Amino acid sequence: MAAAPRERSGRTTPPRPEGTTAVRRPTLGGPARGDVRLDIQVLRALAVGLVLLYHLWPDRLPGGFVGVDVFFVISGLLITSHLLRSAVSPGGVRLGRFWANRARRLLPLASVVLLATAAGTFAFLPESAWRPTLRNLMASALYVENWSLAASSVDYLARDQAPLATQHFWSLSVEEQFYLAWPVIVVLAAGWAVRRARGRHLSRAVVVRRGVMAVMVAIFALSLACSVWLTATDPGTAYFATTTRAWEFAAGGLLAMLPTAQPAAGRPVAVRTAGAVAGLAAIVASALVLSDATPFPGTAALLPVLGTAVFLWAGRVPGASRPAVAAALRPVRYLGDISYGVYLWHWPLVVIVPAALGGPLGTAAKVGVLAVTVMLAAASKVLVEDPFRYRPFWLAPVRRGFYPAAAGIAAVVLVCVTGLGALDRAAARAADLAAARPDQTLSTPTDPDAPLAPTLADRPFDNAGMYDCFDLEHLRARSCTYGPADAAVSVAITGDSHAAHLLPPLISLAERRGWRLTTYVGISCDAGLAPACADGPETFDTIVGADHDVVLFSAFRGSGSDYDDVRTYVTALHDAGVRLLPVADVPMNPPTTYACIDDSGGDAGEAARCTTPRDEALERVPDRVTRIADELGTGYLDLTDAFCDGERCRAVSGNTIVYQDSPSSHLTATFGRELVPLLEAGIDEALGTAAVTRG
Template identity: 40%
Template sequence: MSISEARESAAPPAGRRAARTTSSGVRPEIQALRAIAVLAVVLFHLWPGAVPGGYVGVDVFFVISGFLITGHLARELARTGRLDLPQFWARRARRLLPASLLVMLVTASVTYVAVPAAYWGQFFREITASVLYVENWLLASDAVDYLGAENLASPAQHYWSLSVEEQFYLVWPLLLAACIRAGRLSRRVSPLQALRGLLALLLVTSFAYSLWMTWTQPAAAYFVTPARVWQFAAGGLLALVVPEPPGGLHRLRGVVQWAGWAAIGSAVMLLGPTTPFPGYAALLPVLGALAVVWSGSPATALAPTALVDARPVQRLGDVSYSLYLWHWPPIVIIPLVVGQDLDHVTKVLILAGTLVAAFATKRWVEDPVRLRGPLVRSRPRVTLAATLAAMALVALVSGSGQVVANQRTAASVEAAGNLVERGTPCLGADAVLGDDHPCENPELEGVLLPDLAALAEDTGGAYACYDQEPGAELTSCTYGVTTDPAVTVALVGDSHAAMLVPGLLPHLDGLGWRLDTYVGRGCVWAEPSGPDDQCAPRLDAMQERLEHGERYDLVLVTTRRSIDRPQGSADPRAEAFAQAWRPVVDRGTRVVALADNPLVTEDALQCVARAGAPGAAGCELGVDEALGTNDPLPRAVELVGDGAHLVDLTDAYCQDGTCPMVVGNVVVYRDVHHITATFSKTLVPFFLEDVARWLAADTAGAVP
């Protein structure tokens, strides 16, 4: 969502100029585009229901940047015969980094002081990525990472677009310089023709890649740079083909400009969060922005000149960059601090406050450094050295926060491990499933595990052997007794099954078990839904192994409850599970299904994060909400009958009509549907006891 571009565009002689410019050399219609684009983004973040497609403001900024930067470099080439890349990068650094780094420095400081420690790890990681301008790649990675997809939006998330822009500013001039050199070496094409050819090639290939990514990996497609290059290329191609609006055609240009504004407005109001994007849908704001830039400022009553030239619009365009930088952090941080969603009054105050911050930053930070500071008169290498030093300083601040979070995580892991290994009474599930009721242990007074700074990372190695991609080949890992095991066990399922691993590992040697894991993202042990199911190849390979490979004594399975089916409703997944299990049971393997844990809410997680050890015990959900969706496993066990067994440990999660977020001084959930490894370690002993009782009672199906 870049609002950054070159303002210092050299213009052709006045007599040839068809586009009006202000005294600072800025074209009014481009300033208006900036104003409308940033307003769309800010309003979308504050009132998404009112402007559901406001995120397209980012696309408008990408077009503006491509147009202005390419035009600026082309004019420099025409004027001097060369490109001064160090000077270009120094100007960009003076223009963009002072405000950007200031906002991140303030955000990192506020995060450390005011944000609950549960979010430090993620927030400081993203702040550091934003300072280094790789936030878009981090978000793309998290978008396709099942374990990162549940992350809360961070106060640095909006820097993804600035990262795309900075990557553009770094690579674009290098490509242009290489293209110019190639053009000069060729006798068939001029440097300008070579530039146009390069931009056309980038536009076509990047747009095709954007379509493919939007179709195959829609979450990541939004952030990755190659899927956005075509938007810069579109603006750049316009700058090379039509650098200035035509001198005549005023009526046509007036109509085209209205059409451009209408296209942008339609995108803002008609697109939405569920629209596949960027893809084809991004053409609407991109073409709209191109139309407005091409039309310039036509001298006709048909053009919206009065609206474009309005002082509030132009002033908003002036501060669009700083406004974008400041508006997002309070939207994320304030609800975490006060413990409730933003109301309309607070949203208005955020809007007003960020406007004030934007104007102040423009006046006292951006302009002094860009126009009057000592770096203006310095050599480019001095500016770049100062830039790197400033980036290192802010990265050091955010990195220090990450170090603190990591230290607390390490201490939490050690403390939890010691308490679990000693079999501490009343810890975790033992507080409600153990023999003592009520369960009291003075040793646990004031204790809350895991440490909130370690909460999101409390996986205990559950995903050390885990297939992230649904279409990946089947992989497995072996734990426990590998030579002459008493019992061979397979653990099958998705990320919920993987969360049993930390609890099972300490018991394997004592039980004489060999445990083979077949766990992966989103793929559960059930009949594939069809040939288009991405899980089908892996599930087919796993089914083949379970049916015709080594016969396991036990197969343990669990999966996430259905998020779209109310409790008690018919669930076709139950029959799909049963169909997959029957052939395995028929060869003598016993199937043990663990009923899934409740699903909680982000509000409940935030309650724990804010309350900390003293008050987290009061954070809870009602049973109807936490267990309101259907778990297909109980019905699947019924359908299979003999040879299948259900272990239902719901009482460990919910008691007396409520489902607390903390049980026995242990935080149960690390996100809205995964339990912590610490709680898993206290829960699994009761799971194993249930399995042992079933096997002992079922003499006909006892494990050999």
């Protein structure tokens, strides 16, 4: 994943620092009030440096995403230490005050960044990015972005979607969920331990510590097991899920309760120095050795997590040779001090600046992004973070600490709801105007004064009916039937998503003609007998045994399925006596043409000029369907004339946008319905003969 957060099945995943700069209250065995733990400062600066380099120069630091693991461990240590001190005190853990403090610390700046991201999105990103960005801005404001990305990470339909400017909020969402749940867990564990210890002569501190440790050991073990299992079975979800990350916080929490968390003076300096060096080396090694190809988190996350824990265990090693000596350098300490702001600001810049500049970031632009990131973080600390964090007005009463966070969340949600509503109204207006025009056909000229349909914002989602009955996760075969069971004509279609995008016109046609239409489509089902097509052999037997009058087959010319597997499937259907109607794949829609539509700003006249040379659209990636049909002598239905003339292929037909995405080149449902006459003629001819060729 170049210059983007770590991807899993099309989705992305950058780390996020916890962001506090000093231990204002001591951790167990830590520095006195007002001191700064230099080892933690080093880790903060290191982690935020890793993530910055990874996002700007991913090839140089392929495992820089491990910064998230470093900060999760730090958060577990600091928060558990604070909660344990409160739990053993007479007043116990004050949940309201704890949550108010975290809200004041983190949420106001997060809301400012989200609002700025919304403004940058509308100003510079293409309209097709607006709807998903607004949805994820809302998820980020409500701190469920990690679950939103977990859902979309396995979304077959989102694989062509550009990185979102909000994706880095996934780890902030995980941390906020941690901050909500962890104090409750500590309170419940402490209460459980105290009740069990009644009548025994043990101090409250010992009882609470033992009870909390037992619960955290259980969380560590269960979460780590879940992480290992889910990383192997569902890696996209595993990367983002709170359940697969909880063990990293628990590792920091356990560190806070170990005897070695007490003052380090009793441990030999040589041992502590060796531990600090080993821990630092493990973190750096993980950033250099791990990559996007590494199943993560799973067992691979043990390297940065244990490295961080060992480094923190070593504590503040004295002497000029200590690894934490870098913290004596003012730039390092300052980077740790503003790390939260650096993290929040850098990723929206990485996503939005290339769109503003009109091209990928070069070295100079990347250095500029770094400089602007630091400046914004520095200003944010003075203007936003510190005022809400330290001014007495926000400290008492406790409820006042929630006001800035609530106002920020409300503002972001309001912007998103308003923006999404405006996009919905624009889409409805375009649909109404299109319906009011005379029926558009493939030969209808573009009306420059009429809107495009679908709108730019909605074209990635204009897939009505295509995936209602489609195996999106390689889990199980799905089949749907449209039309009466006793229809005189039974038509079926099989293949991958480029068969599925023919469903809107086929459903319309079947309803009009009274046909029965049955679908057998799914991921990798252009190779219907291969293991990647879920239940493929059973589906094959169903198709053969159903005695359909004609079975359409289509497949993406850029499919990742092996050609021999595709040919084997089609040949098996042919040899089983199935009357096949292969449908040639549509022309490719390259990213340049897709971007051209965005650059039109919705102007139909400008968009109509967005075309692709015919040889690039048809010959750069040769069509598999026509090749197989020629080898078998079945003939095929060729729809190319609906897209191309002798020299160029269109991305806009009349006022209709042809493609949803690029490079996957799925048709919009709106344009697909214009293919009804061609599909109808081809099927009618196939019903009367064993083979048909068009185009």
